[in-house]
Amino acid sequence: MDKIRIVGGQALVGSIPISGAKNAALPLMIAGLLSEETLVLENVPRLADVALLQRILGNHGVDITTHGKRNGDDPHAGQTLEIDARVIVDTTAPYDLVSRMRASFWVIAPLVARMGVAKVSLPGGCAIGTRPVDFHLDALRALGAEIEIDAGYVNARAPKGLKGGRIVFPKVSVGATHTALMAASLADGETVIENAAREPEIVDVADCLVKMGARISGAGSSTIHILGVPRLKGARHAVLPDRIETGTYAMATAMVGGDVMLSGARADLLDNALDILRQAGAEIDVTNEGIRVRRNGAGVLPVEVSTAPYPGFPTDLQAQLMALMTRARGRSRITETIFENRFMHVQELARFGARIHLDGDTATIEGRERLTGAPVMATDLRASVSLVIAGLAAEGETMVQRVYHLDRGFERLEEKLSRCGAVIERISA
Numbered sequence: 001m002d003k004i005r006i007v008g009g010q011a012l013v014g015s016i017p018i019s020g021a022k023n024a025a026l027p028l029m030i031a032g033l034l035s036e037e038t039l040v041l042e043n044v045p046r047l048a049d050v051a052l053l054q055r056i057l058g059n060h061g062v063d064i065t066t067h068g069k070r071n072g073d074d075p076h077a078g079q080t081l082e083i084d085a086r087v088i089v090d091t092t093a094p095y096d097l098v099s100r101m102r103a104s105f106w107v108i109a110p111l112v113a114r115m116g117v118a119k120v121s122l123p124g125g126c127a128i129g130t131r132p133v134d135f136h137l138d139a140l141r142a143l144g145a146e147i148e149i150d151a152g153y154v155n156a157r158a159p160k161g162l163k164g165g166r167i168v169f170p171k172v173s174v175g176a177t178h179t180a181l182m183a184a185s186l187a188d189g190e191t192v193i194e195n196a197a198r199e200p201e202i203v204d205v206a207d208c209l210v211k212m213g214a215r216i217s218g219a220g221s222s223t224i225h226i227l228g229v230p231r232l233k234g235a236r237h238a239v240l241p242d243r244i245e246t247g248t249y250a251m252a253t254a255m256v257g258g259d260v261m262l263s264g265a266r267a268d269l270l271d272n273a274l275d276i277l278r279q280a281g282a283e284i285d286v287t288n289e290g291i292r293v294r295r296n297g298a299g300v301l302p303v304e305v306s307t308a309p310y311p312g313f314p315t316d317l318q319a320q321l322m323a324l325m326t327r328a329r330g331r332s333r334i335t336e337t338i339f340e341n342r343f344m345h346v347q348e349l350a351r352f353g354a355r356i357h358l359d360g361d362t363a364t365i366e367g368r369e370r371l372t373g374a375p376v377m378a379t380d381l382r383a384s385v386s387l388v389i390a391g392l393a394a395e396g397e398t399m400v401q402r403v404y405h406l407d408r409g410f411e412r413l414e415e416k417l418s419r420c421g422a423v424i425e426r427i428s429a
Helices: 021-033 046-057 102-115 135-143 175-184 200-211 244-255 271-281 313-323 343-350 381-393 404-409 411-416
Strands: 003-007 012-017 039-044 063-067 079-084 117-121 145-149 154-158 165-170 191-195 215-217 223-227 235-240 258-263 283-286 290-295 305-308 331-337 355-359 362-366 375-377 398-402 423-427
Touching: 003 381, 012 244, 012 411, 021 039, 021 046, 021 079, 021 102, 021 175, 021 200, 046 063, 046 102, 046 404, 102 117, 102 135, 102 154, 102 175, 135 145, 135 154, 135 165, 135 175, 175 191, 175 200, 175 223, 200 215, 200 235, 244 258, 244 290, 244 313, 244 381, 244 411, 271 283, 305 381, 313 331, 313 343, 313 362, 313 381, 343 355, 343 381, 381 398, 381 404, 381 411, 381 423, 411 423
Parallel strands: 012 258, 039 235, 165 191, 305 331, 375 398
Antiparallel strands: 003 398, 003 423, 039 079, 063 079, 117 154, 145 154, 191 223, 215 223, 258 290, 283 290, 331 362, 355 362
């Protein structure tokens, strides 16, 4: 396995291009199954999860052409995917593929909506919590699908097509909202989704579906209305910039100091996180080019934060914020309300000398003036990048192992940081 080596202590100065959002790109690719015509997605990030989903869709007979891989292409520009799902050859998503990426379970919605049948493996557990798929299945049942679970597979059938219905989620779920949106787009009649997720990635997928001919209103609010159509057409759509990558590099800059332009970033996608960064002592300026983040001279200030569904503070930035708070001048508190088991990075941050006390779903961080580099091990995607942030500020050398977690969600991370003066390199196995 590859490792990432960091020698800390260097301020970040320069520009970092923000990639397309992974959390929008994956459901957008899956939405390609809804149409016999070609869906063209621009600004798709080069990530391990994107490559894996291409394989999974290929298993169903989807033909995907990738542009942006040739020599001479800008390595920091997103790639373009042409997704041709004209012929679906297999409506089964096997365990060996679904188990490697939970989001691939979402293929169940377009398959049963368009083909009337789907057999999809249950995704199993996850390092940051169980995240069951009950809400997804209840949404499909509300649209008339017959659901049976047998030998670890979900068998969904709607031989006469899905019918519009009322879907009420007892708890906000981004994945289940994606499932409901895709299924309802081809259902006969009107569907109302209540307590829907409001994340920008939901809006991005809905915007793309509208371009494909879907009739959707209310995306971005807690109530979404969909009037199903018989078929969807092809379209061209650009993936929105990644707000989690934006917040991550903003926190890295606040951690080590410096002056970085996050080019292509959109401040409206993460207002809450930017407000927290301002409270922590960073200067944030929004320009036509993107978001400029600075911290020069002043120390990091402590904050108190609870994660919450959008527009609250994102759970996907919790680990990064915790890394930043290990250098704060005082005591910080972070409460995780979304996922259980999402404090696994605490033990690894302690290897840098961080002082963190856990009490249930709340972490109390006693800031320290200095951290010391150490060998550490990534446990999940967001936790892994928190270790990189700590390593950038720590004295001496840090070696991050299991960086395949990073490759799932951060495009060319070491290249982007080294362009701004960080001493960071990938060591191939």
